[in-house]
Amino acid sequence: MSLLQSEITASVCERIVECGSQPLPELMLPALRQLFLDGIAVAIAGSQLEPASRLLVEHFEDPLTGSGPGSAASLLGLNGRLGTVQAALVNGASMHVLDFEPMWLPATHALSPALAPALALGETLGASGAKILTAMVLGIEMQGRLRAAAMDLESDELNFHPPGFVGPIGAAIAAGYLLDFDAAQFANAIGIAGSRCGGLFVNLGTMTKASHCGYAAALGLEAALLTRRGFTGITTLFDPSSQSYAEAFFPHGFSAESLLDFGSPYRIEDPGYAIKIFPAKYSTHYAITAALMARPRVSDMDAIREIRILAPDIPSSDRPFPRSGLDGKFSLQYTTAVALLDGKLDFGSFTDERLARPDVQALLGKIETQLSRDISSIYTAGRYLDLEIEMKSGEIVSERCERPRGAWGAAKITVEEHLHKVRYCLATFMDNNATESFIHLCGQIDSLDGLAVRKLLHFASTGKDEA
Numbered sequence: 001m002s003l004l005q006s007e008i009t010a011s012v013c014e015r016i017v018e019c020g021s022q023p024l025p026e027l028m029l030p031a032l033r034q035l036f037l038d039g040i041a042v043a044i045a046g047s048q049l050e051p052a053s054r055l056l057v058e059h060f061e062d063p064l065t066g067s068g069p070g071s072a073a074s075l076l077g078l079n080g081r082l083g084t085v086q087a088a089l090v091n092g093a094s095m096h097v098l099d100f101e102p103m104w105l106p107a108t109h110a111l112s113p114a115l116a117p118a119l120a121l122g123e124t125l126g127a128s129g130a131k132i133l134t135a136m137v138l139g140i141e142m143q144g145r146l147r148a149a150a151m152d153l154e155s156d157e158l159n160f161h162p163p164g165f166v167g168p169i170g171a172a173i174a175a176g177y178l179l180d181f182d183a184a185q186f187a188n189a190i191g192i193a194g195s196r197c198g199g200l201f202v203n204l205g206t207m208t209k210a211s212h213c214g215y216a217a218a219l220g221l222e223a224a225l226l227t228r229r230g231f232t233g234i235t236t237l238f239d240p241s242s243q244s245y246a247e248a249f250f251p252h253g254f255s256a257e258s259l260l261d262f263g264s265p266y267r268i269e270d271p272g273y274a275i276k277i278f279p280a281k282y283s284t285h286y287a288i289t290a291a292l293m294a295r296p297r298v299s300d301m302d303a304i305r306e307i308r309i310l311a312p313d314i315p316s317s318d319r320p321f322p323r324s325g326l327d328g329k330f331s332l333q334y335t336t337a338v339a340l341l342d343g344k345l346d347f348g349s350f351t352d353e354r355l356a357r358p359d360v361q362a363l364l365g366k367i368e369t370q371l372s373r374d375i376s377s378i379y380t381a382g383r384y385l386d387l388e389i390e391m392k393s394g395e396i397v398s399e400r401c402e403r404p405r406g407a408w409g410a411a412k413i414t415v416e417e418h419l420h421k422v423r424y425c426l427a428t429f430m431d432n433n434a435t436e437s438f439i440h441l442c443g444q445i446d447s448l449d450g451l452a453v454r455k456l457l458h459f460a461s462t463g464k465d466e467a
Helices: 005-020 026-049 052-061 084-096 111-125 129-148 162-178 183-194 207-228 245-249 256-261 282-297 332-342 352-356 358-364 415-426 432-442 450-462
Strands: 073-075 080-082 304-312 367-372 385-391 396-401
Touching: 005 129, 005 162, 005 183, 005 256, 026 052, 026 084, 026 111, 026 129, 026 415, 026 432, 052 080, 052 084, 052 207, 073 084, 073 111, 073 450, 080 084, 084 111, 084 207, 111 129, 111 162, 111 207, 111 450, 129 162, 129 256, 129 450, 162 183, 162 207, 183 207, 282 304, 282 332, 282 385, 282 396, 304 332, 332 358, 332 367, 332 385, 352 358, 415 432, 432 450
Parallel strands: 304 367
Antiparallel strands: 073 080, 304 385, 385 396
């Protein structure tokens, strides 16, 4: 298909309107319910276990900030409310701070920038659960299509953190759908959101990394709300031009016409998503998996002479001595050490206290890591990680991970395994009865009306079912 350069963005936006006018495919509903539940459960745990979300709330409630508390939208796990844009930011950050939300192909974190604004705006508008799910789908779809339009980029070729440069546009689409935008309004909101894109890899391992997703959610929502008031932005963001969005973020070029495949099929269906079973950067799941496979053959951790890791060149994952437990989520070395020592990785694995213990520090000092550009960093292009453990006796224990559980081409995470994850997250905030009631209600999200959605989000904010 060939289009005039000035027609591409307009045609994509017409496609978005067309997709939004159709009912959700019945076969997609189990996946949508799973994503909805996963996102809220992970956000609740994030709000309880990491200080970032509470610091953001304090920031917005500080008179010096000039915004003050509002009453429009619920804060997940924080028993409070803020204005719609602020709530999207806090909830988006909560959803990402544990690095426990699903991974997408090509790599990005598409759930939080889509679901957080859909929840905040949807609650404010009194939208039904089905409409919120559709907004989430469209927001995820846009992010996936933008990443796919960038050709095959290796991790070392990315200058910006993906949710920072596709998330605001996905959030604008999700919000625009809830505001019943036409194609011209979508184009304008996309244009504003394009100037809100960024996110530096150097901030991985800090609270700011979670804010990449939080600000993506908030700024995309704001772009839609500004559009609603007549605030103007460029309406041809995806069309080729000098100093363009594509030139800024896609070093190998950008296939704008491929965006016209929006929804055919949805990215949630093909290639799908990977549910995380470890609360850490997805690159470390390769190291964790290899370490857990090797562990039964290492009877004495003190008898290890050296550990060697060979992995794709993902610079942000090479952290020999993490600065904090949070930083450890992004370290091949730290996750390998803890997996070997403890035989598991959970929330307790990423505390400052666990990092400081002598057994971890001793093992970190024995790890040598080589990042190779001869190994693809793309999940479906022959990616792997090799782990070699040399014992003082001279014995070598080695393992290779080509696909962690849940990854594309690997064994899927079962429904029961996912519910175990959800219960683990919700237990940070709710008792057992509330947890089971909440899971049941989320499983009905597509049939809930606006009032029932508000009650559900109040439940998610307070931990109490007052239905």
